[in-house]
Amino acid sequence: MGVPGATRPTAVRGEPGRLRPLGSGVVVVGVIAVAVAVAWYVMPKATPDRPAPAASVPSVTVEPAIAREVTRTVVYELTGEDVARNLTYVAAGGDLEQQAEVRLPWSVTVQRTTAAEQPVFSSLVAQSTGALLCRIRVDGHVVAEKSVAGEGRQLSCSA
Template sequence: MINPGVTMAYQQGPPGGQPPNYGPPPGYGYPPPTPPKKTNVALILVIIGAVLLLAIGGCTALVITVANKSADEVQKALDQFTPFPSFPSMPVEGTGPAHEVVLEATGDGGAKTASNVTSTVGFDLKQEAGVPLPYSKTVQASEVPGGISLWVQNAEGEGTVTCRIKVDGKVVREATSTGPYGVCRVQTNSLAQ
């Protein structure tokens, strides 16, 4: 029985709905959201750039060092270089009268030295290295098989080398080579020009 003078109070929930922490937790039944991925793209690009910069700088320094060293070593080798041994004179019987043959080489525009001067009179080969320019050599020769030739190589990185053959005072062959380490070559098969 209910006592009429006593009022009973019922406790009601919070106004507007359910009490706090009532029901399933948030995200119940769904996987938790994935956190955003952290990327280190900028750091990776900076590291790759630094490595490339160091590699390019190192390669450049190496090439410059080798080039400078190589140029010095090439010059030293040219100063001491005789590409072919000089062969002993081989007697060649010429025919006809003897002629005065002058083998000449001159340099212009910075060509001061020939790294190699090679001459043949018949089958007699002579070779000289590190020859200052101008160069001149006089020989007495008759008509010989194989003729007469002169090769001259510029030892410098610039300039022009001219080589010529004169027979009895008259220029019978002349050639010019321009540029670094250029080679001029002249040859005559007959002295009767």
């Protein structure tokens, strides 16, 4: 004699009250269907009288930088013995000014307009017939000073 009811009977097709497991393909299809339905419901719709809303992009306004300009006073001074030759310096507007020969002492004052944050470029070059001393002042402050001695020597002074 055997033991009655030791194993469970298998489900018979169509038997009421019994659930049978679904295949994994059916579950995946169901999840996709739910995702599509939720997306369709949540996404804004475009109609002929109401276009689809544009993506929200923050508006950024960039103002052009305005450089404040200032006028600076540049004084070139050249001292030494007798004369200097081939004198060249940066004049008003940034142009180069040249003089073949100048009697010493010599000086010139120019007005230069530049951006307030930038220094003004100033330069003087000359050849000597003896000793030469160059000094450049910007708005009253000495920004460069240099000297040379000897016939035919070249002096270059810049700031």
